[in-house]
Amino acid sequence: MGMLSDLKIERKLMAAFAVVIAAIAVMGVTVFVQVNAMETARMDRARASAVQREAETAQFYLARQESSYRGFLLSRDAYYLERLTAHRENFNKSLDRIAQLDSTSGDEVRAARVAADEWAKNVVEAGRALAANPATYAEAVAMVGREGSADKYISPAEDALGSLIAEKTEQGRVFGDVQVQVAKSARMVLIAGVIVALIIAAAMAFLLTNLLGKPLLAMTSAMRRLAGGDTSIIVPAMGRKDEVGQMASAVTAFKDAAIANARLEADAVAQRAAAEEERARVEAEKARSAEEDRVAITALGEGLNAMAQGDLTHRMMVQVAPKAEQLKANFNAAISQLEQAVSVVVSNVAAIRSGAGEISQASDDLSRRTEQQAASLEETAAALDEITATVNKTADGARQASGVVQQARGDAETSGNVVRDAVAAMNAIERSSTEIGNIIGVIDEIAFQTNLLALNAGVEAARAGDAGRGFAVVASEVRALAQRSAEAAKEIKTLISASGQQVGAGVTLVGQTGEALQRIVSRVAEIDGLVSEISASAQEQATGLQQVNTAVNQMDQVTQQNAAMVEQSTAASHSLAQEADILASSVARFRTGQVAAPVATHRSAPAAAPARAAQPVAQTVAALKTVGRGGAALKTQPVEDGWEEF
Amino acid sequence: MTEVTSNVAGADRELIAFRIGEQEFCVDIMNVREIRGWTPATPLPRSPSYMKGVINLRGIVLPIIDLGARFGLATAEPTARHVIMVAHIGSRLVGLLVDAVSDIVQLTDSTIQPTPDVASDHVKTFVQGIFAVEGGRMISLIDLNHVLPAESEAEAA
Numbered sequence: 001m002g003m004l005s006d007l008k009i010e011r012k013l014m015a016a017f018a019v020v021i022a023a024i025a026v027m028g029v030t031v032f033v034q035v036n037a038m039e040t041a042r043m044d045r046a047r048a049s050a051v052q053r054e055a056e057t058a059q060f061y062l063a064r065q066e067s068s069y070r071g072f073l074l075s076r077d078a079y080y081l082e083r084l085t086a087h088r089e090n091f092n093k094s095l096d097r098i099a100q101l102d103s104t105s106g107d108e109v110r111a112a113r114v115a116a117d118e119w120a121k122n123v124v125e126a127g128r129a130l131a132a133n134p135a136t137y138a139e140a141v142a143m144v145g146r147e148g149s150a151d152k153y154i155s156p157a158e159d160a161l162g163s164l165i166a167e168k169t170e171q172g173r174v175f176g177d178v179q180v181q182v183a184k185s186a187r188m189v190l191i192a193g194v195i196v197a198l199i200i201a202a203a204m205a206f207l208l209t210n211l212l213g214k215p216l217l218a219m220t221s222a223m224r225r226l227a228g229g230d231t232s233i234i235v236p237a238m239g240r241k242d243e244v245g246q247m248a249s250a251v252t253a254f255k256d257a258a259i260a261n262a263r264l265e266a267d268a269v270a271q272r273a274a275a276e277e278e279r280a281r282v283e284a285e286k287a288r289s290a291e292e293d294r295v296a297i298t299a300l301g302e303g304l305n306a307m308a309q310g311d312l313t314h315r316m317m318v319q320v321a322p323k324a325e326q327l328k329a330n331f332n333a334a335i336s337q338l339e340q341a342v343s344v345v346v347s348n349v350a351a352i353r354s355g356a357g358e359i360s361q362a363s364d365d366l367s368r369r370t371e372q373q374a375a376s377l378e379e380t381a382a383a384l385d386e387i388t389a390t391v392n393k394t395a396d397g398a399r400q401a402s403g404v405v406q407q408a409r410g411d412a413e414t415s416g417n418v419v420r421d422a423v424a425a426m427n428a429i430e431r432s433s434t435e436i437g438n439i440i441g442v443i444d445e446i447a448f449q450t451n452l453l454a455l456n457a458g459v460e461a462a463r464a465g466d467a468g469r470g471f472a473v474v475a476s477e478v479r480a481l482a483q484r485s486a487e488a489a490k491e492i493k494t495l496i497s498a499s500g501q502q503v504g505a506g507v508t509l510v511g512q513t514g515e516a517l518q519r520i521v522s523r524v525a526e527i528d529g530l531v532s533e534i535s536a537s538a539q540e541q542a543t544g545l546q547q548v549n550t551a552v553n554q555m556d557q558v559t560q561q562n563a564a565m566v567e568q569s570t571a572a573s574h575s576l577a578q579e580a581d582i583l584a585s586s587v588a589r590f591r592t593g594q595v596a597a598p599v600a601t602h603r604s605a606p607a608a609a610p611a612r613a614a615q616p617v618a619q620t621v622a623a624l625k626t627v628g629r630g631g632a633a634l635k636t637q638p639v640e641d642g643w644e645e646f
Numbered sequence: 647m648t649e650v651t652s653n654v655a656g657a658d659r660e661l662i663a664f665r666i667g668e669q670e671f672c673v674d675i676m677n678v679r680e681i682r683g684w685t686p687a688t689p690l691p692r693s694p695s696y697m698k699g700v701i702n703l704r705g706i707v708l709p710i711i712d713l714g715a716r717f718g719l720a721t722a723e724p725t726a727r728h729v730i731m732v733a734h735i736g737s738r739l740v741g742l743l744v745d746a747v748s749d750i751v752q753l754t755d756s757t758i759q760p761t762p763d764v765a766s767d768h769v770k771t772f773v774q775g776i777f778a779v780e781g782g783r784m785i786s787l788i789d790l791n792h793v794l795p796a797e798s799e800a801e802a803a
Contacts, residue, residue: 448683448727451747455662455681458750462660462675476750 006241012211016204023200027193034186038179045175051102052168054094059161061091062116066154069124073141076131084124091116098164108164115157123150215244223251231258289321296324303331310589312339343592349584356577363570370563377556384552388545395538402531409524412517419514426507433500440493447486454479660752661777663785664731664744666714670785671744672751672777673731677790679739680732681747684724698724698743708732710741716793717772735790742793751785753777758787 007015064087072080092113099109123143130140144150218236225233233255237248299318306314312335316328457475461468661672662681687699687710696715700707710730714721730741758775771792777785 445726452681452683452729455747455750459662459675459678459681462750472750479750 009212009243012208012242016208019204020197020201023193023197027189027197030189030193031186034182034189037182038186041175041179041182045172045179047101048168048171048175051098051105052165052172054098054101055161055164055168058091058094058098058112059158059165061087061094062112062154062157062161065091065116065120066150069127070144073127073131073144076137081128088116088120102168105164105167108160108167111160112157112164115154115160119150119153119157122153212244215240219244219247219251223254226251226255226258229258231255289323292321292324296320296327300327300331303335307335307338311591312342313591313593339590339592342587342590346584346587346590346592349580349587353577353580353584356573356580360570360573360577363566363573367563367566367570370559370566374556374559374563377552377559381549381552381556384545384549388542388549391538391541391545395535395542398531398535398538402528402535405524405528405531409521409528412521412524416514416517416521419510419517422510423507423514426503426510430500430503430507433496433503437493437496437500440489440496444486444489444493447482447489450482451479451486454482659755660750661785661787662731662747663749663751664729664747666717666745667719669719670748670783671713671788672785673733673788673790675750677733677735678731679734682730682732684726684728684730684743701730701741703732703739703741706739708739708741710743711793712743713788713793714743714745733790735794740794751777751779753779 065084068080068084068087071077072084095109095113098105127140127143130136130143142148215237222233222235235248235252235255237244238252239245240248295318299316299320303314303316314335315332320328454475458472458479461472461475464471660675662675662678663670663672665671682703685701687701689699690697690709693699696712698710698712700709702708712721712724724743727746729744729747731744731747732739732741757777757779759778760775761770761773772788774787774789777787779785
């Protein structure tokens with residue numbers, strides 16, 4: 001019992017429940033085994049009855065086969081043979097199922113199948129062959145008769161099936177008895193198990209009540225009395241090692257704590273009186289220091305007020321307590337730093353104002369020039385368009401000139417042909433003249449001979465004396481004619497030779513003309529080439545001008561954008577100037593030692609502002625020009641002048 | 647020709663005028679047998695320079711004398727336009743080569759003027775007299791008998 005009371009509560013509870021659970025487990029296992037045996041018996045019985053049913057079915061189909069064969073013998077109708085085949089299939093299926101269900105009945109199944117096959121072979125096949133012939137028909141019928149061989153073949157199958165059915169019926173009965181017996185023993189085990197489990201559970205309940213309930217009740221009453229302030233109680237169950245024992249030691253600690261607490265309360269009352277005394281002393285000290293603080297804070301307030309008014313020259317001068325000395329020094333240092341900073345800001349603001357003014361002025365100038373530049377670029381673009389049109393016209397003119405020159409060349413070549421024809425014609429004339437000259441020579445010869453004949457006639461006439469006088473006259477006439485024809489021939493010869501010379505001269509001239517024409521042709525060809533080059537050059541010029549035009553248009557656009565941007569920067573610079581003014585007026589509220597004078601003069605003489613504004617602009621322009629000369633855009637000065645002229 | 651007919655009325659003698667170079671000469675028509683054109687002559691060996699050679703005139707061998715060469719005037723190679731006058735000199739036929747026969751003129755002896763005395767005898771042996779006719783022309787009358795040298799005439803005789 002002592003060992004049990006030392007166990008922890010959870011161990012106690014676990015032991016009690018373990019005993020109960022073990023009893024229930026033993027009972028369950030036993031019942032499970034009984035139920036399993038019951039199930040085995042039931043399944044064996046069910047299998048035996050299934051085999052029995054199948055055997056009965058096989059028996060039925062065997063009988064059906066026989067009756068179908070008899071029907072065939074009676075009617076000799078093939079339909080019955082078909083039926084027989086179907087019944088035989090069913091019979092074999094039943095046998096297969098028996099073999100499948102129960103392996104122990106293999107001998108009977110085999111015997112029945114063999115006998116049925118024998119019957120089918122020896123009776124049915126043979127009988128059908130015999131029945132086909134009317135002569136042997138009676139033999140077939142006799143086979144199934146009282147003395148026939150059919151019964152001999154089929155009876156082993158019937159016997160086998162019958163013994164199988166009987167066997168399985170017996171088996172089913174035996175399995176049924178076993179089942180009943182097993183059920184009975186299972187019921188007994190269940191009742192006994194339940195009773196044992198109930199007894200064990202009751203015993204465990206009593207044991208746990210004794211071990212846990214009573215000590216806990218005693219501990220509860222002890223704790224209630226301790227809560228009521230009774231520190232004289234005796235704590236029960238001290239020395240136990242379970243939770244109740246721990247609880248008892250805890251309650252003992254509570255009891256000791258309560259006793260110590262009463263002693264501490266008495267100490268606290270004494271301490272409170274001492275603290276009251278200390279507080280009165282501290283308050284007197286605090287009033288003195290508050291007076292010192294007031295003086296310092298007042299001085300600090302005045303200083304801050306002056307600062308708020310913008311007077312940065314103010315300094316804390318009053319005598320303050322030593323603890324505020326550091327504050328005073330810090331304030332004075334801060335305000336002097338602030339004064340220096342503001343004075344720097346004031347001077348810088350003045351510089352920013354002048355700078356913003358300069359920027360604004362420069363932006364105005366830049367804006368104006370950019371606008372002029374944009375206008376000039378537009379004019380340039382227009383002029384370039386005109387030039388492009390002119391160049392295009394030139395190119396067209398050059399093309400036309402080229403065509404005209406080609407025609408002129410063709411004409412000149414045609415003229416050369418004409419000249420050659422003329423030369424040929426002249427040569428023909430010359431040949432004709434030569435022939436004429438020959439003919440004239442013949443005529444001249446004839447005239448000479450005639451003259452000689454006439455002279456001879458004259459001589460003869462003179463010899464004849466008076467008788468030949470008339471003949472002499474005729475002869476002299478003939479001689480005159482001959483002389484005239486000789487003269488005429490001479491004249492013609494002269495003319496012909498003159499004509500020949502002239503024709504020669506003409507040939508020479510025409511030849512020269514031809515050469516001249518040839519030269520003209522070559523010159524015209526050169527002109528053609530030159531004109532073509534001019535045309536090509538004009539074309540290239542037109543293309544180049546187009547590119548220049550595009551570039552100028554792009555420049556124009558860029559300049560427009562620049563102008564817009566310059567407008568924006570001008571506006572920005574103006575607003576910057578205004579902001580600088582506002583900043584200056586804001587900063588002017590502060591009064592500082594150094595910069596008081598400039599701000600005052602600026603405020604007192606606002607009329608001087610324009611003059612001051614003008615001066616920085618001039619300086620700015622000069623500065624910009626200087627920058628322009630110094631930078632990459634060295635030609636800025638002339639260009640600017642150019643813009644000014646525009 | 648009018649000149650010829652005008653001269654017919656008081657005609658004494660008929661003359662044949664011919665040219666050698668730019669000079670005009672004439673001979674009596676009765677001495678002239680025939681006038682014909684130049685045909686190339688066959689030169690004779692060792693003959694004088696004025697002997698051009700001989701030609702065949704209808705079966706007669708006719709000697710040709712270059713009259714210009716004989717007169718000592720400038721001569722040229724004869725062409726087809728040169729003329730041969732076949733003339734009687736004494737009893738012989740001689741061909742006289744001249745540049746051209748210009749005319750048959752009829753003149754009276756009264757118009758003939760003697761050869762000026764300033765010339766040598768040689769001139770007088772060839773030129774019997776000079777006719778001064780109209781137009782400033784002057785025609786020298788040749789004495790054919792002196793055209794051939796006397797020795798050759800003697801040889802021929």
